[in-house]
Amino acid sequence: xxxxxxxxxxxxxxxxxxxxxxxxxxxxxxxxxxxxxxxxxxxxxxxxxxxxxxxxxxxxxxxxxxxxxxxxxxxxxxxxxxxxxxxxxxxxxxxxxxxxxxxxxxxxxx
Amino acid sequence: xxxxxxxxxxxxxxxxxxxxxxxxxxxxxxxxxxxxxxxxxxxxxxxxxxxxxxxxxxxxxxxxxxxxxxxxxxxxxxxxxxxxxxxxxxxxxxxxxxxxxxxxxxxxxxxx
Numbered sequence: 442x443x444x445x446x447x448x449x450x451x452x453x454x455x456x457x458x459x460x461x462x463x464x465x466x467x468x469x470x471x472x473x474x475x476x477x478x479x480x481x482x483x484x485x486x487x488x489x490x491x492x493x494x495x496x497x498x499x500x501x502x503x504x505x506x507x508x509x510x511x512x513x514x515x516x517x518x519x520x521x522x523x524x525x526x527x528x529x530x531x532x533x534x535x536x537x538x539x540x541x542x543x544x545x546x547x548x549x550x551x
Numbered sequence: 552x553x554x555x556x557x558x559x560x561x562x563x564x565x566x567x568x569x570x571x572x573x574x575x576x577x578x579x580x581x582x583x584x585x586x587x588x589x590x591x592x593x594x595x596x597x598x599x600x601x602x603x604x605x606x607x608x609x610x611x612x613x614x615x616x617x618x619x620x621x622x623x624x625x626x627x628x629x630x631x632x633x634x635x636x637x638x639x640x641x642x643x644x645x646x647x648x649x650x651x652x653x654x655x656x657x658x659x660x661x662x663x
Contacts, residue, residue, distance in 0.1 A: 445594075483652065483653045483654070483655075484595070484652070484653045531594050531595070533594075533595075538583060538585065538600055538642070539585070539597045539600060540587075540595075540597060541597055542594035542595045542596065542597075543594050544593055544594050545592075545593065545594045547592075
């Protein structure tokens with residue numbers, strides 16, 4: 442079974458802090474993704490990566506950056522957390538069409 | 552991606568088959584039909600996908616109409632753990648399939 446793990450299930454940070462969300466997949470997938478999910482807004486793509494050190498902006502990249510130094514690991518970075526970044530963050534990986542998601546990180550920014 | 556239409560909610564008795572419909576009348580020829588589900592407070596889970604032919608895996612069956620304008624996801628023996636929001640989406644395969652737009656989905660409630 443494909444396994445996608447995220448570093449934390451719940452995280453509470455203060456405004457202005459730098460936040461790192463880590464995602465690791467164990468299936469040697471080329472593609473990895475970061476989404477955020479908010480009530481009424483559905484799933485929105487922040488960034489994706491189709492290879493090591495490669496990244497592409499999704500629909501809402503502002504306020505975020507990413508890092509993919511190794512194939513299995515894709516990190517999402519909030520340079521200076523703000524309250525409007527309070528959300529559920531979901532990482533996913535895929536080889537072809539089907540995406541496999543991690544359990545999610547519920548981030549609260551106070 | 553083509554838009555899909557699903558009922559807002561459905562109920563099913565435990566042990567019975569759950570049949571979840573989806574309309575995707577504007578699907579284009581190279582778009583696949585995907586089904587995912589999301590149990591409360593968890594990440595979405597991939598279930599199955601197909602292009603034209605019916606598909607079956609250990610989780611479910613997918614029936615796609617001949618004109619590809621609609622499909623049905625079948626959970627053959629629903630359990631309480633199948634209670635979740637089920638999302639039907641259509642998307643291209645390959646390099647353009649980076650985005651994944653979930654609509655509102657169908658809340659399936661499996662009752663004892």
